[in-house]
Amino acid sequence: AQSVTQLGSHVSVSEGALVLLRCNYSSSVPPYLFWYVQYPNQGLQLLLKYTSAATLVKGINGFEAEFKKSETSFHLTKPSAHMSDAAEYFCAVSDRAAGNKLTFGGGTRVLVKP
């Protein structure tokens, strides 16, 4: 079975500082990986996805993630945090053997300090 682990349920960063959110996955087949963001009282919005092309994936709002097979990781980064980045972030892996259902990590809530 596939699984996703997100290290740190809460992360606090200063405005302008680096944002680093960690995600490790477990998959028996080459994975498709996703990062979603959830703002308060809203649904999930796709930030970026990895589908076995380039290992460095650029997404919306200045976010990017690097797929590292040897480390089974897909960490999300943003060079400079903005107040509007305060939200909850979810890493997910797609189960291609089960209709492409997404298995999500526990989420990381990001707080941005002025």
Added chain:
Amino acid sequence: DSGVTQTPKHLITATGQRVTLRCSPRSGDLSVYWYQQSLDQGLQFLIQYYNGEERAKGNILERFSAQQFPDLHSELNLSSLELGDSALYFCASSVAPGGVDTQYFGPGTRLTVL
């Protein structure tokens, strides 16, 4: 706005009751997914439909059922409700059930069981 609509936005009901949640996918999307988000279980996949047929099943209780209609909208039926069913229920849609297709999430229905 993802293009996925869900109604109602909020639902408050009592234990033992039955409710129906409705989802309209993005125009052109044939696949619909249902997810449950709760504090203790996180985001969990419930069930997936593709062009009217059930495609994959997750941790969906027997008290829960779903269907996708010819116009591609989907309904999730929850019966004999318990306090623990209180959660945010998301619908997502994608063009097809293939792994690379992005799942677009609706705003969710918040269910409160009293």
